Amino acid sequence: MWMYALHGLDELHLDGPLTNEVSRSATLDSFRELRALRVLTLHSNLTKIPPSVVDVALQLQRLCIYNEVGCELERIPSAVFSLNNLQELDLKENKLTTVEEILSLQHCRRLVTLRLWHNRITYIPDHMSKLHSLETLDVSWNKIRKLPSRMFYCTKLRHLDVSHNQLTSISSEVGILQGLQFFSAAFNTLETLPEELFSCKRLKTLLLGNNCLPALSSRVSNLAQLVRLEIKGNRLESLPVEIGDCPLLTVSGTDSGRQPAGPAALGRTKQVE
Incomplete structure (x- = not known):
């Protein structure tokens, strides 16, 4: 009970069996007296x-809820939608199958980070585009087969992770994300990439490994700020010579046994996996 008297506490992490009912699990009394609390993690x-x-x-600015195997949380809890000051929501390792109600998160006008990774989500609704303040979106490790084109109208996105899904294509609207700095679509079944992806000139990290890509566009040279490029585990026979025009590139990966298209293809890169 002493925890509830920590009136200056601003960050609280609780790990273990919790419940609202009398049982062998720990019970949670009211947090009302924790007026300084800004970050809450429940595992x-x-x-x-x-x-x-x-x-x-x-008053919460960050809420993270990680659940153990066997949890029955299959939807985003409605109570989250009243967290008006929430800046980060992390629902890792639940059993979310749909995020249709995500539209209600538009009321969380300060929400900049949304992590829905390691769930069972099969699709992203079009109204994801209503989350205008989002800067980080992580929907990796799900079962998503297609990304709605309107999702890329979250124009403030800087970090987008859609890896470890079942994607076969990426919409050309990805080019709208002119502020994008990190993009991962690794471990999908992509056979092509939209040329518009290479107009995201602020990209610093581009992870495309373990797909079915037969080639890398010569427009990769547009990515002058690119620091890391991961493309191993694809069907690449060679790398375009234009990759040498990415002056900051330090890591480039390609299939084991495949060779770049000559020294110029490596440019100033320091390592090839």
């Missing part, structure tokens, strides 16, 4: 948001 087996979290809804 447990919750099936719904505890009322104690709602008590601090107006």
Whole structure:
């Protein structure tokens, strides 16, 4: 009970079995007196948001809920939508199958980071585009087969991770993300890439490994700020010579046994995996 008297506490991480009912699990009393609390992480087996979290809804800036195997949380809890000051929401390792209600997150006007990784999500709804403030979106390790083109109208995105899904293509609208700095589409089944991807001139990290790509566009030379390029595990026979025009590139990967298209293809890169 002494925890509830820590009126100056601004960050709280709870790991273990939690419940709102009397049982062998720990119970959560009201957080109402924790007026300074800004960050809350719950690593447990919750099936719904505890009322104690709602008590601090107006002041939380970051909420992370990680659940153990066997959790039945299949939708984003409605209580989250009242967290008006929320800046980061992390729902890693739940059993989310749909995020259709994600539209309600538009009321969290300060939300800049949304992590839905390691779930069972099969599709992303078009109204994802309503989350205008998003800068980081991680939907990796799901079962997504297609990304809606309107998702790329989240124009403030700087970090986008769609790796470890079942994607066969990327919409040309990806080129709208002129502020994009990190993009990972590794471990999918991509056979082509839209040329518009190479108009995202602020890209610093581009991870495309373990797909079915037969070639890399010569427009890679547009990515003057590129520091890391990962393309191993594809069907590449060679790298375009224009890759040498990426002056900051330090890591480039290609299939084992494949050879670059000559020394010029490596440019100033320091390592080839």
